Amino acid sequence: xxxISRRRALTLAGVGAAGIAGTGAAALRFTADANAGAxxxxxxxxxxxxGAHQAGIVTPAQDRLHFVAFDVITKDRDRLIRxxxxxxxAAARMTAGQDAGEIGAVAGIxxxxxxxTGEAIGLPPCALTITVGFGPxxxxxxDGRDRFGLAARRPAAxxxxxxxxxxxxxxxxSGGDIGIQACANDPQVAVHAIRNLARIGMxxxxxxxxxxxxxxxxxxxxxxxxxRNLFGFKDGTRNLKAEQEELLREHLWVQPGDGPDWMAGGxxxxxxxxxxxxxxxxxxxxxxxxxxxxxxxGSGAPLGLSDEFEEPDFTAVGADGEPLIPTTAHARLAHPxxxxxxxxxxxxxxxxxxxxxxxxxxxxxxxxxxQRDPRTGFIxxxxxxxxxxxxxxxxxxxxxxxxxxxxxxxxxxxHWGSALFA
Amino acid sequence: MRRSPxxxxxxxxxxxxxxxxxxxxxxxxxxxxxxxxxxQATDTSCEVARTSTEAGTSVFAITNKGQKVTEFYxxxxxxxxxxxxxxxxxxxxRNLHVELPAGTYETACKPGMIGKGIRGQFTVAGSAxxxxxxxxxxxxxESYSRYVKSQTGALLxxxxxxxxxxxxxxxxxxxxxxxxxxTYWERIEPVAEIFGDLDPRIDGREEVTEEGLKFGGFHRIxxxxxxxxxxxxxxxxxxxxxxxxxxxxxxxxAEKLSPLQLANGAKxxxxxxxxxxxxxxxxxxxxTDLWDFNANVEGSKAAIAALRPVLQERDPAxxxxxxxxxxxxxxxxxxxxxGDAWKLHTELSKADLKELSDAINALAEPISQVAAxxxxxxx
Numbered sequence: 001x002x003x004i005s006r007r008r009a010l011t012l013a014g015v016g017a018a019g020i021a022g023t024g025a026a027a028l029r030f031t032a033d034a035n036a037g038a039x040x041x042x043x044x045x046x047x048x049x050x051g052a053h054q055a056g057i058v059t060p061a062q063d064r065l066h067f068v069a070f071d072v073i074t075k076d077r078d079r080l081i082r083x084x085x086x087x088x089x090a091a092a093r094m095t096a097g098q099d100a101g102e103i104g105a106v107a108g109i110x111x112x113x114x115x116x117t118g119e120a121i122g123l124p125p126c127a128l129t130i131t132v133g134f135g136p137x138x139x140x141x142x143d144g145r146d147r148f149g150l151a152a153r154r155p156a157a158x159x160x161x162x163x164x165x166x167x168x169x170x171x172x173x174s175g176g177d178i179g180i181q182a183c184a185n186d187p188q189v190a191v192h193a194i195r196n197l198a199r200i201g202m203x204x205x206x207x208x209x210x211x212x213x214x215x216x217x218x219x220x221x222x223x224x225x226x227x228r229n230l231f232g233f234k235d236g237t238r239n240l241k242a243e244q245e246e247l248l249r250e251h252l253w254v255q256p257g258d259g260p261d262w263m264a265g266g267x268x269x270x271x272x273x274x275x276x277x278x279x280x281x282x283x284x285x286x287x288x289x290x291x292x293x294x295x296x297x298g299s300g301a302p303l304g305l306s307d308e309f310e311e312p313d314f315t316a317v318g319a320d321g322e323p324l325i326p327t328t329a330h331a332r333l334a335h336p337x338x339x340x341x342x343x344x345x346x347x348x349x350x351x352x353x354x355x356x357x358x359x360x361x362x363x364x365x366x367x368x369x370x371q372r373d374p375r376t377g378f379i380x381x382x383x384x385x386x387x388x389x390x391x392x393x394x395x396x397x398x399x400x401x402x403x404x405x406x407x408x409x410x411x412x413x414x415h416w417g418s419a420l421f422a
Numbered sequence: 423m424r425r426s427p428x429x430x431x432x433x434x435x436x437x438x439x440x441x442x443x444x445x446x447x448x449x450x451x452x453x454x455x456x457x458x459x460x461x462q463a464t465d466t467s468c469e470v471a472r473t474s475t476e477a478g479t480s481v482f483a484i485t486n487k488g489q490k491v492t493e494f495y496x497x498x499x500x501x502x503x504x505x506x507x508x509x510x511x512x513x514x515x516r517n518l519h520v521e522l523p524a525g526t527y528e529t530a531c532k533p534g535m536i537g538k539g540i541r542g543q544f545t546v547a548g549s550a551x552x553x554x555x556x557x558x559x560x561x562x563x564e565s566y567s568r569y570v571k572s573q574t575g576a577l578l579x580x581x582x583x584x585x586x587x588x589x590x591x592x593x594x595x596x597x598x599x600x601x602x603x604x605t606y607w608e609r610i611e612p613v614a615e616i617f618g619d620l621d622p623r624i625d626g627r628e629e630v631t632e633e634g635l636k637f638g639g640f641h642r643i644x645x646x647x648x649x650x651x652x653x654x655x656x657x658x659x660x661x662x663x664x665x666x667x668x669x670x671x672x673x674x675x676a677e678k679l680s681p682l683q684l685a686n687g688a689k690x691x692x693x694x695x696x697x698x699x700x701x702x703x704x705x706x707x708x709x710t711d712l713w714d715f716n717a718n719v720e721g722s723k724a725a726i727a728a729l730r731p732v733l734q735e736r737d738p739a740x741x742x743x744x745x746x747x748x749x750x751x752x753x754x755x756x757x758x759x760x761g762d763a764w765k766l767h768t769e770l771s772k773a774d775l776k777e778l779s780d781a782i783n784a785l786a787e788p789i790s791q792v793a794a795x796x797x798x799x800x801x
Binding site for chain 2: 202203
């Protein structure tokens with residue numbers, strides 16, 4: 001029964017699954033294509049799980065996100081390693097469009113709970129990627145304890161983030177020992193992935209916080225159009241792209257010699273939940289919105305220019321003698337020129353967590369940024385934004401996370417964190 | 423309490439039959455006698471293809487041809503639920519596996535999931551080897567039956583005292599006895615849940631009281647005591663509670679439990695904790711949820727203890743895990759003792775509750791594997 005795909009499980013399930021077969025049928029062809037053809041459909045097909053780097057970083061940003069941060073509640077190092085092995089196996093299966101467990105959602109004995117929760121039966125892989133990272137607290141707890149004998153292996157780059165001016169962080173929504181990002185082009189597939197990992201982890205880890213996201217707010221490939229964030233602006237025009245291998249080596253992937261060997265080929269992940277005060281933003285004049293961002297709302301072009309991808313001219317001045325792109329504009333402050341060349345690969349998502357009880361949308365941007373070193377990546381950029389960005393009037397940073405994402409899993413005998421725990 | 427009983431003999435709803443056969447792992451479950459029994463349900467009818475079968479495990483294949491969501495039940499005399507499948511949406515088919523000894527039963531479809539349903543007679547003849555033919559499993563059920571007997575005895579005694587205090591208008595005494603009487607109830611709750619209406623009558627919460635049924639039982643008196651601060655109007659409710667408790671005690675002691683009921687009951691008790699006690703919604707007026715919490719865990723432990731020799735023989739690693747996780751729950755819960763009693767739910771911080779929740783989840787996961795170990799026939 002091993003390695004059964006969800007598609008196969010569906011046919012075997014027969015009459016009992018009749019209710020879902022109708023919806024599954026159309027999707028099934030994609031799975032079959034993905035497995036058979038050399039060029040899987042980029043929307044519904046499978047993304048390779050193994051490789052030099054983890055999938056889900058330069059993978060063309062999918063449309064949906066389920067991110068979760070876990071606290072490790074066991075004290076037993078072997079039990080944690082066992083979980084990482086089980087998680088890796090489940091992640092490999094799920095990204096291929098199979099059930100989380102070897103038995104599956106509907107093929108086990110009636111008396112046992114299924115080893116897959118079943119809500120993805122009949123759905124294709126939907127470009128699911130599952131990316132794991134380790135937080136600073138896994139290496140040394142808040143009380144300074146070396147929890148799993150890893151303290152000496154903590155990279156210097158994994159120093160907890162400093163407090164930025166204006167941060168209104170909720171501790172219960174921040175940090176975590178292990179962060180897992182699941183991205184897919186179907187929200188049900190992303191949720192299924194996280195739900196099954198949480199189920200497998202019960203007793204070893206505990207969910208600390210999680211976040212759903214929709215509508216990618218960045219492009220990570222030149223093949224993708226630039227999406228819009230909830231302020232209505234194009235976001236990620238100048239983002240690092242999968243095709244820019246030279247820049248990725250320089251800014252994204254940890255290089256040998258950067259720190260401990262176990263991180264070579266990995267990347268550092270920063271998450272920030274940024275609540276947007278959309279109601280007040282929506283009341284502000286178009287011209288003010290554009291000067292805050294530094295770009296035209298319609299085209300996404302830098303102020304004073306007409307094409308989205310034109311290089312902004314920060315020296316241009318208007319008729320009043322003031323810079324066309326204000327010194328406090330978001331695009332200027334975030335630009336590599338203002339940050340000693342620092343560049344981050346962003347793959348954030350919009351979120352709406354319903355309303356907040358005052359009738360305001362509880363909405364914003366779940367920022368996700370990957371970089372070779374947060375000390376030269378996110379930290380200086382955010383310091384500058386926190387101090388000067390005019391946009392701060394309309395945003396609140398409520399959650400923050402930092403995770404060291406190890407390199408990719410090399411094959412069936414490898415598992416997440418194998419080099420860290422070796 | 424739960425809205426409907428879940429502690430069922432050998433029950434699973436879903437599409438297991440077909441996939442089992444296809445995967446060749448069907449040897450774990452006895453072959454259904456004479457194949458699945460088709461049930462065609464509509465909004466006004468319930469056609470069961472056969473009205474009799476052989477003893478052993480039967481499979482009902484329910485197809486909902488109606489417009490309303492339906493349920494299908496198999497009842498033993500006295501409306502004791504042998505098996506149920508809930509939430510069969512229009513157009514959907516579900517399979518129901520149930521172990522039925524010889525006897526007379528009733529089948530019922532419940533279009534709209536309300537009322538007594540559209541009933542039909544169902545007869546089971548002959549004999550099949552039950553799981554309790556295994557001497558170790560039989561010993562397990564006998565051991566657990568003795569536990570149920572001891573707990574029901576105490577339940578009746580303590581409820582009698584509680585009812586007397588309520589009727590005497592002694593609010594302070596009644597408040598003191600409330601969580602104590604409930605301890606014995608909560609330890610054997612899955613057994614109580616076998617008896618359809620009695621469980622909601624005794625332990626139902628205000629919002630789950632069925633249409634046309636008055637809010638009564640423990641939680642109604644709890645509300646009187648803690649919110650109104652008076653037992654002046656609680657007398658008749660207390661009388662009814664005692665009557666109902668007497669009935670359930672008698673029924674529980676007459677009940678022959680199957681080993682699977684023990685296994686599922688041990689899990690169901692932890693689910694009770696995870697669903698109602700952690701959140702404080704069960705004892706929302708008195709906040710004495712930790713008494714119930716502890717009692718649920720003790721009850722779960724008793725069921726596992728009865729099964730222990732079997733589990734030890736078949737899956738010693740699982741026993742080790744259960745021991746570790748039970749000890750962890752005890753230690754975590756133990757932090758919230760207050761003398762001989764427990765802290766109130768409202769005295770616990772969010773972090774305390776999260777820690778308790780994690781401990782329960784860590785125990786409930788391995789416990790959910792016990793039923794499969796029990797169901798496995800000896801090689």
